[in-house]
Amino acid sequence: MSNPYGYEGQQPLYGPQPGPPPRANPIPAMATLFTLAFLMLVGGGFSLYVVLADDPPARETLPTSRTQEAAVPPNTPTNPPTTPAADPASQPPVTGGDVLMSDNGTGNKTTAQFTADASWQIHYTYDCSTNPIGTGHVSVTIKSGTQTIANPISEIGTKTDKTTPQTTPGTFTLEITSIGCTWTIEAIDTP
16 A cells, blocks of 8 residues: 555644534534523513503611611712702793693503694603502693694602793694603693
8 A cells, every 4th residue: 555645654744634613513502502692681671560560569768777877877978968959941830821631641652632832841750659669651742733842851860840931833742651650740821
């Protein structure tokens, strides 16, 4: 038998040429990906249920220990008092104006139609304190028919009572979007 690399007994310089590398088994990696996707879907669905549920489960309040209270006294530099920041567009409601529209509810809703001149305001309140996570989202869109005129309110918080002035005249509805909050809203004509 003759050696294709030269004379008898001589070894190839670089060893035998390997074939293609062996293929990795894709099944364990695919099983891991499907398991992670399933867990994310189930966990995300449960989170949405808790946030969007009309009758959320009661939240248990754990008592604080005396050592925690003594460790950080209230109103120290590490725990300053919190006050809500003043919103320059938010003003106290003008008294004496005619209420053009008034509504309240929970969740999403479109109000009845109303007509306003060039000087009116939106007075709104919301309370999200019963939401299991303690906060919620409220936004208001001003619409004329199907056309969006403005989005003057979009807030995440626990509770508020604010007024925002408007200067666009016309016939409108207000589209309220609320996650985890009860709300009230009024369109008020300003004198």
